[in-house]
Amino acid sequence: MKKILLSIILFFLFSSISYAGPCLTTIASASTNQLACADDDILNVTSAGSITYNDHKAVDLEDETGVQITNDGTIQTEDGTNKQKAIHAQSSLNTTITNNGTINSDNNEGIYIDYAENITITNNAKQEMRLRVEMLVGVIRLEITIIVNLVYHPRALLQLG
Numbered sequence: 001m002k003k004i005l006l007s008i009i010l011f012f013l014f015s016s017i018s019y020a021g022p023c024l025t026t027i028a029s030a031s032t033n034q035l036a037c038a039d040d041d042i043l044n045v046t047s048a049g050s051i052t053y054n055d056h057k058a059v060d061l062e063d064e065t066g067v068q069i070t071n072d073g074t075i076q077t078e079d080g081t082n083k084q085k086a087i088h089a090q091s092s093l094n095t096t097i098t099n100n101g102t103i104n105s106d107n108n109e110g111i112y113i114d115y116a117e118n119i120t121i122t123n124n125a126k127q128e129m130r131l132r133v134e135m136l137v138g139v140i141r142l143e144i145t146i147i148v149n150l151v152y153h154p155r156a157l158l159q160l161g
Contacts (some may be wrong), residue, residue, distance in 0.1 A: 001094040023059065023067065032078075032132045037061040043069045047101065050074040057088040065093040066087050076104040091115045135141055 005026035034053050035043065037060065045051060050073045051058050058075055061067045068146035069075075069087065076081040084107035089095055095116065097103075102125065103110040113119055 003009045022103040023061070023069075027073065035059045037064050037067045039064050040066040041068075043067070045069075045071045045073040045075060045101065047072040050076075052076050053086075054078040054083070056083050056085045058086045059094065060088045061092050062088055062090045063092065064095075066095075067092060068098075070095045070098045070100070071103060072100045074102040074104070076102065076110075077106045079106055081106050083107060087111045089113050089116050089119060090118065093117050094134050095119045099123070 022033075022035045023041035023043040025035075026044040026046060028046045029049055031049070032053060033049050033051070034055070034057060035051065037043065041061075041064070043059065052074065054077070055083045056077065058077055059069065061069075076086050084105045086103050087097065087110065089097075090112060091114070093116065095118070097111065097120070101120070111121065
């Protein structure tokens with residue numbers, strides 16, 4: 001009886017531990033793998049690092065909370081693949097993305113935001129960044145593509161929420 005009780009206690013103790021997703025890392029070299037984030041993950045891409053994925057969602061943080069991404073390198077879907085959503089932030093909450101490098105998709109959606117709340121995106125790079133934002137307002141669905149060109153503006157902050 002004691003073994004069964006101890007087994008049950010240990011099961012509940014260890015099953016409640018949350019494990020971080022692959023986004024809790026620093027990318028310092030070229031990677032072709034997709035990263036699937038978990039709550040509160042912190043992803044850093046150094047200036048020597050890159051994530052080039054040959055499908056949609058190079059970095060997927062759908063339905064996650066508190067994810068922080070700092071990109072000094074490149075996050076993109078591979079050229080010639082016609083894939084989109086380099087960063088997929090659908091239904092995410094309390095997300096922070098700081099871009100000092102390149103966020104690019106082969107099909108116009110560098111960052112995809114849909115049904116997300118409290119998203120802060122800071123683009124310090126002196127280049128264009130494309131975002132696709134979808135919102136449901138009443139019964140009307142709005143789809144907006146935002147193009148931020150920082151040739152004339154050294155820093156831009158876009159906050160949705």
